[in-house]
Structure formats: structure tokens, C-alpha cells
Amino acid sequence: MRPRDIxxxxxxxxxxxxxISILLVSVFLIFTVSCSTGSTAETLPPGTAPGDETATVxxxxxxxxxxxxxxxxxxxxxxxxxxxxxxxxxxxxxIPDRPRFDILKYLVQEGDTLFGIAEKYGLKAExxxxxxxxxxxxxxxxxxxxxxxxxxxxxxxxxxWSEGDNISKxxxxxxxxxxxxxEWPGNNIGFDVxxxxxxxxxxxxxxxxxxxxxxxxxxxxxITRANPAAASILGPGFCGSVSNGPIGTGVFDWPTSxxxxxxxxxxxxxxxxxxxxxxxxxxxxxxxxxxxVYSGWNNYGYGYVVVIDHGNGWQTLYATSIRSTSAAVKLxxxxxxxxxxx
Numbered sequence: 001m002r003p004r005d006i007x008x009x010x011x012x013x014x015x016x017x018x019x020i021s022i023l024l025v026s027v028f029l030i031f032t033v034s035c036s037t038g039s040t041a042e043t044l045p046p047g048t049a050p051g052d053e054t055a056t057v058x059x060x061x062x063x064x065x066x067x068x069x070x071x072x073x074x075x076x077x078x079x080x081x082x083x084x085x086x087x088x089x090x091x092x093x094x095i096p097d098r099p100r101f102d103i104l105k106y107l108v109q110e111g112d113t114l115f116g117i118a119e120k121y122g123l124k125a126e127x128x129x130x131x132x133x134x135x136x137x138x139x140x141x142x143x144x145x146x147x148x149x150x151x152x153x154x155x156x157x158x159x160x161w162s163e164g165d166n167i168s169k170x171x172x173x174x175x176x177x178x179x180x181x182x183e184w185p186g187n188n189i190g191f192d193v194x195x196x197x198x199x200x201x202x203x204x205x206x207x208x209x210x211x212x213x214x215x216x217x218x219x220x221x222x223i224t225r226a227n228p229a230a231a232s233i234l235g236p237g238f239c240g241s242v243s244n245g246p247i248g249t250g251v252f253d254w255p256t257s258x259x260x261x262x263x264x265x266x267x268x269x270x271x272x273x274x275x276x277x278x279x280x281x282x283x284x285x286x287x288x289x290x291x292x293v294y295s296g297w298n299n300y301g302y303g304y305v306v307v308i309d310h311g312n313g314w315q316t317l318y319a320t321s322i323r324s325t326s327a328a329v330k331l332x333x334x335x336x337x338x339x340x341x342x
Contacts, residue, residue, distance in 0.1 A: 101186035103158065103205055104151040114140045115265075117149070124155050126267065130213045131158035150205065153186060157211040163202040167195040174211030184209050215268075225309050228293045237296020237305060239331040245291030246334055248310030252287040253338050255318065273317070284342035286335040287316045295329045306342070308335060318342070 106117060118125040129140055131150045136142050152158050157174045171178045182189045184207050189198060200206065223231040228239035258278040266274050286308055294307035298319070306318045306329050329341050 100153040101184075102153065103186075103207075106149045106151050108143060108145050108147040108149060110145045112143065112145070114143055117151075121151050123152065126212070127152055127155045127157075130156075133213065152207055154207075154209060156180075156207050156209040157213055159206050159208060161200045161202060161204045161206050165200070167193070167198055170206070171208065171211070174208045174213065176208045176211035180209045180211060181206060222315065223293045223307055223309060225291060225293060225311065231294050231307075234294070235297045235299045235305075237294045237298065237331075239293055242291055242293055242309075242332050245311065245332075246289035246336065248288035248290050248312050248314060249337060250288070250310075250312060250314070252316070253285065255285050255287050255316070257282050273319075283340045284318060286337060286339050286341060288314070288337050290316075290335055292329055292331055292333040292335065292341075295331055 104121075106121075108117075114125045114128050118128045125140070128149065128151070129136060129138075131152050132147075135147060135149065150158055157176075159170060159174065161170075167178045167181050171181055178195060181187060182191060182193055187206050189200070193199070223238075225242045225244070228242050231238040256276055256278055258276055260277045261274060266272065288308075288310050290308040290310040292306060293309045293315075294305060296304065298305040303319055307315055308318075309315050333341075335341055
């Protein structure tokens, strides 16, 4: 055979081989799809439509998990320490704040002040004073260790009921409405009470919420240069007569080298002054020009007192517990502003 004829036959065989290859690939794909379809049909439960693979997968997963033997699972060893949450046993019980209706008793300790006691119980200092009006002799300066004080539950006036009292008059005395007395649960008064004859036991402590007492009567009287002897009712430190002296400027200087308030601030009707802290050796100075019209002991809670009249309607009072301080100031002495006298 000639070479040309052999070459021609090989070229004619190539297309036939290609067709056979395509046919084999197609048969393989058909077989694969058929197997897959057959498998899916076998796993579908009776009554399940073809294509509902979700239900089938979920059921298979559930069945598979239920047949797992935990003993063949690998052990779980998390890195680091494993933390646990424990409920701590605590015998201390926190009781929430609740309204108090009863009246407490407090024994005054060394170093106590009216303001400090009031702050301890969440009250105003006035309420402590008004609730112990006669124990403290209407004066916060008479507070001393050993005294037993009434502590009201809220701010107001504690009043000791007397036989013959009626609700309307008591409320009016303390600038309150009758409802302030009958509506407070701690007073144990019914709403149908007879205002004129409430039947309250004599000596019972009644709280008038929102009430107040009038300013006490122990305040210093005015001691004029023209009549200084009027101060004789205050104690032995009064003057018989006073000569004319310098007139004040009307502007007051700070009266001591100490600059801090020791506990009592200015409260109208309760404490109409300021208490300036100090120590032995601290100087006391005249706040303004004037004349000394009182120097000595005061019988109404101030202790040793010096009063300077400034001749312009103003007077300044210096209360101290040191006798030698007031004794060093002579009556009728003329003093200049910022002059040290104690």
C-alpha cells in the first residue's frame, strides 16, 4: 500500500473516535444522574413529595443524633481554667428604706451638735429644736451630753398634748392646717374625729407635719448708750452709764483670726448668729467702731459676753466661754474697727 493511502485512512478514523468519546461521556452522565435520583427516591418517606428535601434532612439529622453513643465522642478539654457561677451565701439582709412613724429617743454624746444630730436622721436642725423645746430651753446652745432627745420621723413640730386642747387651735398655733395633724398615721387619729374634743390622751406627743414654732424669746435686747442699765436683766455685766464714743462705719470686719464655722450657721428664728471656731490664743477684734455697753456673764445661754454699740443702730455681740476674755474689756471702753480686745 502506498504511503499516501495509509495517511488518508488515519484521517478518516479520527472523527469516528471523537464521536465514540462523546457518546461514552453522555452515557456516564446519564448513569450518574439516574443513581442520584434513585437514591433520593429511596430515602423519601411514604407520602413525601419529591423535592421536599428539608423535612427529610431534618429527620435524618434527628435520628442520627439520637443514635450517637457519647462514649465514642472525643473528650472536651477547654484551654485555661473553667469558670463557674456560684450563688454566694450571705446572711446579711439589706432591708429597704421604709417610712418611719414612731418617735425615737437619742442620748446626746460628747461632741454632738444640733446640726450633726439632725443630719444623722435626715432632718432639719429646727425640727430637733422644736421637738425638744423645753428640754433645750428654747436655745440650741443648751445642748449637752446626757440629754435625751425626741427624734421625729419627719420634719415638723412635736407637741405634747394637753387636756382641753382642740385640733384647730393647736394647728393654728404652729401655722399648719388641722389636716396636718389628723392625716399623719403616727398620730393614730381617725378621720371622723371631733376637732373640739378629739379624745387624745393628755401628754401624748403629736406631730404637726409642716408646722413651725415662733422665734424664741431669749434673743438679746438692744442695749443703747443712753440706757445701758436696761441690760441688767441679762446678768451682772451691764453698765450704769456710758459716755459718747465713736460711731461705726456700717461695714463690718471679720472679728477673729479663725476662718471656719464651728457648727451653727445663721438660721432666722432658730440661731440668729454664726459660731466661729477658734482656739485659745486666737485674737478677737471689734467688727466696727463703737463703745462697750456690756461685758460679763449672760444668764440666757451665751456664757461670757461682750456687746459693742456702734451708735448707728447696729450692735455686735461676742459670746465666749472664757471669763478672762470678757473681764479684760472694761465697760464704756471705746474701740476702733479691727482693734483687738480679746
